[in-house]
Amino acid sequence: MRKIKLFETRKMKYRTKLILFFLLSTSIVILSSLYLYLSSQIIMWNTNEMLEKNLELSEAYSRLQEVQNDLELYLSTSSSDSLIAFYGDSTALNKSSDTLLSNISYSERGMKIKNAANMLHDYLNNANDAIEKKRGRNITAYTAIYEETVTECDDITNYMEEIMSRDVISNSSQFGKISVQQQKFSIINNILIVFTVLFVIGMIALFSFEVTKPITTLAGFARRIASGDFNIKIPQDQTSQEMQTLYHVFGSMVVNIKEYVNQIQEKRRLEQTLSEEKLTNLRMKNALRESELKALQSQVNPHFIFNTINIGSKIAMLQGDHTTCRYLENAADIFRYNLNGLDTAATLEEEVSNVVSYMYLLQTRFSDMIRFKLVIDRSDKELMGCTLPRMTLQPLIENAYIHGIGCREEGGTIGLKVEKRDGMAWIEVSDDGCGISEEKIHEILSGSFQDESTDERSTTGGHTTGLGLDNVLQRLRIYFNKTDVMSIKRAGGMTRFTLILPLRHEKGWVHVSSTDR
Amino acid sequence: MKGIYFSLAAVLTAILVMICGLLITGRTDAGDSQKEQIPRYHIQVITKNANEHFWTTFKSGAANAGKQANVYVEFVNIAADSLNSSLIALEKAVYSGVDGIAFQAQDVEKTEALVKKAQDKKIALLTYENDQNYLTDVPTVGSNSYDIGFREGKMGIRACGGKGRVAIILNGNVSGAKGQNKNLKLQGMIDAFSNYSTVKVQEIYSLGSGMFKTEKLMSMILAKQPKIDLVLCTDERSTPGIAQVLVDENKVGVVSIVGYGAMPQTLNYIERGVIYGSICPDAYHIGYNCVKQLVTILDGERISDSINTDLFSIDLSNVEQYQVIDNEKD
Numbered sequence: 097m098r099k100i101k102l103f104e105t106r107k108m109k110y111r112t113k114l115i116l117f118f119l120l121s122t123s124i125v126i127l128s129s130l131y132l133y134l135s136s137q138i139i140m141w142n143t144n145e146m147l148e149k150n151l152e153l154s155e156a157y158s159r160l161q162e163v164q165n166d167l168e169l170y171l172s173t174s175s176s177d178s179l180i181a182f183y184g185d186s187t188a189l190n191k192s193s194d195t196l197l198s199n200i201s202y203s204e205r206g207m208k209i210k211n212a213a214n215m216l217h218d219y220l221n222n223a224n225d226a227i228e229k230k231r232g233r234n235i236t237a238y239t240a241i242y243e244e245t246v247t248e249c250d251d252i253t254n255y256m257e258e259i260m261s262r263d264v265i266s267n268s269s270q271f272g273k274i275s276v277q278q279q280k281f282s283i284i285n286n287i288l289i290v291f292t293v294l295f296v297i298g299m300i301a302l303f304s305f306e307v308t309k310p311i312t313t314l315a316g317f318a319r320r321i322a323s324g325d326f327n328i329k330i331p332q333d334q335t336s337q338e339m340q341t342l343y344h345v346f347g348s349m350v351v352n353i354k355e356y357v358n359q360i361q362e363k364r365r366l367e368q369t370l371s372e373e374k375l376t377n378l379r380m381k382n383a384l385r386e387s388e389l390k391a392l393q394s395q396v397n398p399h400f401i402f403n404t405i406n407i408g409s410k411i412a413m414l415q416g417d418h419t420t421c422r423y424l425e426n427a428a429d430i431f432r433y434n435l436n437g438l439d440t441a442a443t444l445e446e447e448v449s450n451v452v453s454y455m456y457l458l459q460t461r462f463s464d465m466i467r468f469k470l471v472i473d474r475s476d477k478e479l480m481g482c483t484l485p486r487m488t489l490q491p492l493i494e495n496a497y498i499h500g501i502g503c504r505e506e507g508g509t510i511g512l513k514v515e516k517r518d519g520m521a522w523i524e525v526s527d528d529g530c531g532i533s534e535e536k537i538h539e540i541l542s543g544s545f546q547d548e549s550t551d552e553r554s555t556t557g558g559h560t561t562g563l564g565l566d567n568v569l570q571r572l573r574i575y576f577n578k579t580d581v582m583s584i585k586r587a588g589g590m591t592r593f594t595l596i597l598p599l600r601h602e603k604g605w606v607h608v609s610s611t612d613r
Numbered sequence: 614m615k616g617i618y619f620s621l622a623a624v625l626t627a628i629l630v631m632i633c634g635l636l637i638t639g640r641t642d643a644g645d646s647q648k649e650q651i652p653r654y655h656i657q658v659i660t661k662n663a664n665e666h667f668w669t670t671f672k673s674g675a676a677n678a679g680k681q682a683n684v685y686v687e688f689v690n691i692a693a694d695s696l697n698s699s700l701i702a703l704e705k706a707v708y709s710g711v712d713g714i715a716f717q718a719q720d721v722e723k724t725e726a727l728v729k730k731a732q733d734k735k736i737a738l739l740t741y742e743n744d745q746n747y748l749t750d751v752p753t754v755g756s757n758s759y760d761i762g763f764r765e766g767k768m769g770i771r772a773c774g775g776k777g778r779v780a781i782i783l784n785g786n787v788s789g790a791k792g793q794n795k796n797l798k799l800q801g802m803i804d805a806f807s808n809y810s811t812v813k814v815q816e817i818y819s820l821g822s823g824m825f826k827t828e829k830l831m832s833m834i835l836a837k838q839p840k841i842d843l844v845l846c847t848d849e850r851s852t853p854g855i856a857q858v859l860v861d862e863n864k865v866g867v868v869s870i871v872g873y874g875a876m877p878q879t880l881n882y883i884e885r886g887v888i889y890g891s892i893c894p895d896a897y898h899i900g901y902n903c904v905k906q907l908v909t910i911l912d913g914e915r916i917s918d919s920i921n922t923d924l925f926s927i928d929l930s931n932v933e934q935y936q937v938i939d940n941e942k943d
Contacts, residue, residue, distance in 0.1 A: 113614070120621035127628040134632060138639035202652055207687050210655070211709035218708045251705050277639075288628075295624060299617055306614050335614060 110307075110338050117303050121296050128292040135281040139274060146270045150263045152199070153209065156192035156216060157256045163189050164249045167223050171230050171242055182227065186220055193217055205266075208259050215255060219248045310339045314346060326354040380574040383567055384439050402431035423460050426453040430490075438487055441575070444514065444521060445480040447489045448472060451512055454490050458497060465507030466497065472514040479516045482599045485571040492525040492593050495565055500529025500591055516599065523595040532591050537584045540565050576601060652685035654712035654911050656737075656904060659702045662690035665849050666876040667896045671741075674900030675715075682908045687711070696720055703727050706736075713737035713907035718748050725749070737910040741903050742894070752910075754902045754920045756894040761847070762798035764926055765871050765892045766805025769812075769845050772869035772889035776811030777842030780834050782818045782855070784848030798847050815841060820848050827854035835862055842868060849874025852891060856882040875927060875935065883932045890928035893935075898922045 108116070166182035169175065193216035200210045222245045229238035310333045320328055330347035333339040409424030433450045436442070442450075448470070455468040474480060493510060501508030511526040543566060572581040576598060585592045658675050661668055672688055679686035689706065691698035696719045706714045707730050714731065718724040718740050728748055731738055740748060742755035769779060781802060799817065806812045815838050820826055827850075834841060835858070846852050852872030856879075859865050865887050872879055875893040882888040899922050906916050927935050 116618065117621070120618065120625060124621065124625050124628060127625065127632060131628060131632050131635065134635055135639070138635065202650075202685055204687070207655060207685055211657075211687075211705070211711065214710035215705065215708040218710065247704070248708055251701065251708060254701075255705055284631075288631075299621060303614075303617050306617065 108336060110336050113307070113336060117299075121299060124292060124296060128288050131288060132285050135285060139278050139281060142270070142274050142277070146267050146274065150260055152192060152195050153212070153256060153259060153263075156189060156196060156212070157253070157260070159185055159189040159192055160216065160219070160249060160252060160256070163220070163223060164245070167226060167242070167245065170227065171238060174230070179227070182223075186223060189216060190220055193220075205259065205262070208255070208262075212252065212256055212259060215248065215252045219245060219252055222248060306335070310335050310343070314342065317346065317350075321350060321353070326350060326357065376574070380570070383570045383574075386567065399435065402428055402435065405431060419460075423457065426456045426460075429453045430457070434487065436486060438485070438571070440486050441483040442486040442488075443480060444482050444484060444523070445474070447484060447486075448480075448512070448514060450487075451489045451493050454493060455510065462507065466501060467507070467509040469509055469511040470513075471511070473516075476516060478599055479514065479521055482521050482597065483601060484595075484597055485568075485575045488568055488572060488595070489523065489525065491565065491568045492595075495593070496525055496527035496529065496591070499532065500527030503530045519599060521595075521597045521599055523597065525593045525595075526590050528589050529591065531586050531589070532584065534586075537586070540569065540584060541582065543569065572597070650683055652679075652683055654682075654684045654908060655687065656684055656713040656715065656907050657687045657689055657706045657709070657711045658900075658903060659689045659691060659699065659706065659714065659716040662692055663850070665874065666879075667849050667874055667894065670875075670896035671900035674897035674902075675904045676900075678901040678904035678908075682904065684904060684908055686904055700724065700727065703731075707731045707734065710734060711736060712911055713739070715739045715741055715754075715903040715907060717741060717743045718751075721748060737907050739903055739907050739910070741899055752906060752916055752918045752920070754906060754922065755899050756922050756924050758797035759801040759804075760924055761873070761892055761894070762801025762803075763805050764801070764924055765798070765845055765847065765873065766802035768890045768892065768926060768928070769802070769843050769869070769871045770805065770809055772871055773812065773843040775809050777869075778813050778815045778838065778840055779806070779843045779845060780816050780818065780838055780841050781814060782820060782830065782834075782844065782846045782848065782851065784820045784851065802845060812843075820851055827851040828858055831855045831858040832862070835864065835868070844868060844870045846870065846872045849876060849879075852876065852888065853878035853882055856887045860887060875925070877936075880927065880932050880936055883927060883929060886929065890926060893925040893927055895923040895925065 162185045163182060166178050166185050169178035170182055193213040196209050196213040196216075200206045200213070222241055226238045226241040226245055229241060313333075317328055317330060328350065330343055330350060333343040405424050405428040409421045409428060412418075412420035412424060430450060430453050433442075433446070433453075452468075452470065455466075458466050459468060489512070493512065496510045501510065508528045511524070513522075513524040513526070515522050569582055572595065573579055581595060581597060583592075583594045583596070585594070656679065658672075660672060675686050675688070678684075689702050691702045699717065699719050700723050703714065703716055703724065704727055706716075707727055714736060716724075716738075725748060728738055728751060732750070738748075738751045740751055740753040740755075743753050747753070773779070781799065783799060803814070806814065816834070818830055818834065820830060827848075831844075831854070834844070844855055846855055849872075852870070852874055853876055855872065856870055859868055859870065870882075870888045872888055872891040873893070874891060875896075879888060879891050883890060902920055902922065906920060909916050925935065
């Protein structure tokens with residue numbers, strides 16, 4: 097069965113609701129006042145009606161006596177004054193009886209009034225007849241008619257008195273009814289006033305609460321949002337169109353703000369990551385510039401020196417001094433290798449060749465004090481072709497020489513072992529020198545180690561490239577984007593620096609071959 | 614929210630209903646309310662100011678006839694058995710210029726003068742229960758007094774088994790012209806007893822118009838006539854009073870009563886066997902026909918000079934049925 101809805105308050109606008117409420121409330125107050133007014137008016141009408149209903153009859157009753165007196169006076173005295181008075185009073189009486197007849201109702205009292213009025217007319221006719229007969233000096237006739245008017249006057253008087261007597265009884269009863277009615281109205285009016293006041297006040301309070309409830313609820317949600325609690329579900333409010341819209345929009349706003357805040361947080365996180373990356377890059381650039389600076393400090397003019405050494409080697413070759421020639425060639429190779437810059441990559445083969453040249457210089461210089469042992473499979477193209485930052489191995493060899501066997505009078509052996517293991521390039525630089533403490537190993541790997549050989553050039557006698565272990569380690573970590581690129585172990589009198597590098601590395605610096613210069 | 618509006622609307626409606634009720638019922642009836650229809654004629658019926666069953670039933674019949682014919686029927690109550698009041702009431706009615714008057718003529722001479730005046734004013738006249746005070750050119754409606762007496766006599770014979778001593782109580786003064794109708798009733802009774810030599814009328818009494826006369830008279834009859842077998846009464850109001858005296862004197866079953874009228878007390882005594890029976894005029898139809906015949910005259914048609922109405926003989930065999938009929942008429 098379809099439910100017929102008179103009006104749907106949920107679809108009403110706030111303005112309509114307010115207007116409707118105030119209209120209804122005002123109407124109740126107005127109608128209550130109207131009821132009070134009407135009840136008092138009705139009491140007044142009933143009282144007036146009770147008092148006024150026999151005014152005309154009383155008037156006619158009084159006139160009748162006057163007419164009869166006038167008639168008797170005229171018939172006995174024939175005075176013109178009494179005749180004039182008779183005509184005046186009879187006209188008034190006639191008018192009264194006409195008024196009574198015009199207002200009759202077909203009720204018991206109404207019909208009695210009608211009878212009285214007709215009797216008055218009949219009486220007046222007889223009285224006029226008597227006057228006429230008197231003026232016509234017909235004594236017998238006017239006497240007889242007068243007798244009849246006396247009887248008739250008595251009858252009418254009795255009849256009217258009977259009606260008025262009944263009216264008095266009726267009025268008593270009527271007054272009783274009016275009194276009861278007045279008491280009843282008084283009670284009803286008092287109850288109505290109290291009820292209306294209390295009801296309207298109650299309705300106003302209830303309506304105010306109902307109207308403001310969704311706003312208060314919404315304000316509560318707003319406070320929670322203001323305090324940062326976005327995990328709220330805004331329910332659908334059905335109280336009015338505006339509230340539906342407001343709740344819907346507020347709900348959407350909460351969702352949007354939540355998304356916006358999330359986006360901001362994500363952006364912040366990304367920016368932080370970016371900042372960290374930038375910082376890393378800056379550090380890397382700083383390391384490179386530091387390396388370049390140190391290289392520049394150690395190589396005042398590498399091209400000039402390289403050319404000078406190269407020419408020196410050619411001169412030595414022309415003069416037949418092959419030892420000097422080879423020495424200078426190796427030195428020139430090292431300079432040439434350095435000329436490519438530290439921000440370029442080199443193959444493992446190039447790095448190994450550079451180390452071999454470097455070791456030749458050291459062995460030539462220190463004869464048999466330094467022994468160099470190279471283990472490598474040069475036929476493994478993949479291993480030999482893997483790239484790594486330029487000047488990675490030479491500082492490690494240099495470190496093995498300075499800090500390893502450099503502190504021993506009898507010298508020692510520096511080993512370089514390159515092999516492929518588990519898809520990785522394992523490059524091991526070892527020495528049998530004085531060793532390294534665990535604390536230093538930890539400092540080197542954690543990046544807090546300060547290489548004295550790079551800072552205090554004088555103590556090393558000028559046979560370093562100026563690049564420290566920390567520089568090598570940082571560049572390797574940046575290049576391969578991984579931290580575990582180096583391990584340092586001391587076992588069996590041997591100190592081993594092992595680089596474990598990927599054979600293939602996509603992100604890399606520009607590879608510049610040594611022959612490019 | 615919806616509840617608030619419904620509450621407001623409900624209270625508003627309630628106050629509106631209260632206001633409507635106030636406007637409809639607030640005005641007290643001043644005893645002068647307008648009738649719905651304007652009546653065709655105004656008829657005055659001069660009746661006795663008595664609570665007797667006859668008059669209440671008579672008025673009921675007249676009022677119903679008035680309603681049916683859309684005629685205003687005004688009842689003018691006069692003192693019972695007051696000749697002067699009757700004449701004054703008739704006189705007032707004539708002066709009032711009503712359309713029709715139904716009355717009982719008690720003084721033919723004085724009444725005829727008023728009848729002439731009324732006829733001059735073209736007022737329709739009719740008498741009822743008035744078969745002995747006959748007025749020239751005035752039709753009458755009612756039961757026949759002789760029939761009443763005769764049927765009462767016949768019922769009395771049945772009551773006493775065709776033999777016994779009878780006391781007759783007539784209402785009002787029996788002597789003179791005023792008691793013509795009562796004489797006719799008496800004549801009817803005598804005629805009824807004429808064939809029964811064993812029934813002897815011991816005494817004929819007349820009731821005065823005063824109160825408490827019945828008890829006094831009946832006590833006196835029982836004292837003077839201890840061997841009385843039957844009492845016949847032609848007065849409606851006196852019938853239950855006579856029965857009460859018999860009960861008080863422990864004469865129930867010793868003295869039979871045949872009364873007049875159908876007052877509830879009378880019917881009750883019949884039912885209990887105190888009163889043997891009662892002769893009752895059809896008061897309802899007398900009243901009804903009064904108005905109906907006057908309306909016929911006013912409509913310009915002629916009617917019969919004398920219209921007789923029924924008489925009912927009520928005894929133990931039919932009293933219950935009569936009570937039912939009577940209640941329906943009321």
